[in-house]
Amino acid sequence: MASMWTDLLASFLMEGESKLLWRGDGPGIGRDARISYSSLLGRYSARAYLIEEQGVQTLVPLEVAKRRLKNTRFAITKRSSRGLQADWIGLDRHGLVIAEAKGSFDLGISPWCGPSTLPATVETAINQAERTELINRYTGRRLRAKRWAVASRWGTQNNEREPTMIAVRDLGQSYQHENAEAVEEEGYRELAEALLRADSEFVKDGLTGSRVGGSDSSRDSPIPLPIRIGELALDPSYSAALGPFGQLPLRNQDDLEMVRESLKTGAPVAVASFSDSYYRHIMFGRWPFPRVFGEGFWPTDDPVLRKRPLIGESARSLVIERHGLTVSWLDHDQDIALML
Numbered sequence: 228m229a230s231m232w233t234d235l236l237a238s239f240l241m242e243g244e245s246k247l248l249w250r251g252d253g254p255g256i257g258r259d260a261r262i263s264y265s266s267l268l269g270r271y272s273a274r275a276y277l278i279e280e281q282g283v284q285t286l287v288p289l290e291v292a293k294r295r296l297k298n299t300r301f302a303i304t305k306r307s308s309r310g311l312q313a314d315w316i317g318l319d320r321h322g323l324v325i326a327e328a329k330g331s332f333d334l335g336i337s338p339w340c341g342p343s344t345l346p347a348t349v350e351t352a353i354n355q356a357e358r359t360e361l362i363n364r365y366t367g368r369r370l371r372a373k374r375w376a377v378a379s380r381w382g383t384q385n386n387e388r389e390p391t392m393i394a395v396r397d398l399g400q401s402y403q404h405e406n407a408e409a410v411e412e413e414g415y416r417e418l419a420e421a422l423l424r425a426d427s428e429f430v431k432d433g434l435t436g437s438r439v440g441g442s443d444s445s446r447d448s449p450i451p452l453p454i455r456i457g458e459l460a461l462d463p464s465y466s467a468a469l470g471p472f473g474q475l476p477l478r479n480q481d482d483l484e485m486v487r488e489s490l491k492t493g494a495p496v497a498v499a500s501f502s503d504s505y506y507r508h509i510m511f512g513r514w515p516f517p518r519v520f521g522e523g524f525w526p527t528d529d530p531v532l533r534k535r536p537l538i539g540e541s542a543r544s545l546v547i548e549r550h551g552l553t554v555s556w557l558d559h560d561q562d563i564a565l566m567l
């Protein structure tokens with residue numbers, strides 16, 4: 228399924244473009260299909276923007292966050308009975324983050340150029356972010372939060388619009404400081420533990436093929452295994468390969484053979500490995516936390532982007548390491564092995 232979606236989206240894109248520019252009128256035929264594509268792609272473009280550009284440390288889907296916070300002092304509520312809530316609850320180094328994302332194929336020009344006007348989809352996102360609140364069950368007071376509304380407008384071959392992203396923070400949020408309290412350090416610890424655990428569990432379950440958020444009796448419990456990719460040796464990890472075969476959890480030698488055969492054809496293959504020691508540290512350990520306001524230690528590494536030399540070759544392999552997750556793009560003659 229992963230390769231099908233990759234091929235499908237690639238076929239929609241203009242060739243030779245550095246921008247996200249779609250062929251023809253863009254993906255999907257008819258309004259409903261275009262809304263669905265726009266919503267899906269806008270959601271993850273916004274997530275990438277907030278994490279890469281705005282220092283957001285973790286983002287958890289709203290429904291997952293609600294379940295995770297059930298046994299804590301915090302609860303997610305809705306400011307009014309009507310309308311939808313935001314997509315995500317998260318944290319940056321300073322406190323709580325609430326974020327809503329939108330995607331659009333709007334043909335308008337002036338609302339997307341600003342600075343005095345905003346597209347309707349951005350206004351809707353702002354309202355959803357405003358509508359979403361986190362309260363302290365003990366005091367009944369809502370918590371101060373950065374609220375983000377992020378919208379993407381897709382450029383296409385036919386409409387000749389520039390791909391555009393608008394990000395708005397805290398617009399119209401004066402009410403939040405009335406009867407609102409800051410997240411103090413102990414509460415920040417509790418929030419971070421709950422959200423980081425939810426995020427880590429989803430990464431592990433996604434790589435191993437387990438049912439996300441719960442046990443799957445139809446599968447054996449995944450076992451973290453040491454893995455070697457070329458000269459890169461990783462400690463016990465939950466690993467999966469991603470390529471033309473889709474997403475393949477790496478559990479035995481048969482799985483590796485499929486990866487090797489794909490590499491021989493020159494097909495792009497990546498391996499994602501989630502460290503078991505990191506996962507256990509997040510799920511069961513304790514760590515120092517940053518102050519609520521101000522820079523400090525965070526229990527995840529900064530992003531590391533490396534070019535690692537291949538064994539016996541002058542070519543170089545791309546590896547990205549962050550937050551316990553290592554992703555390596557394999558070269559066609561690069562060996563891969565599980566330490567079973």
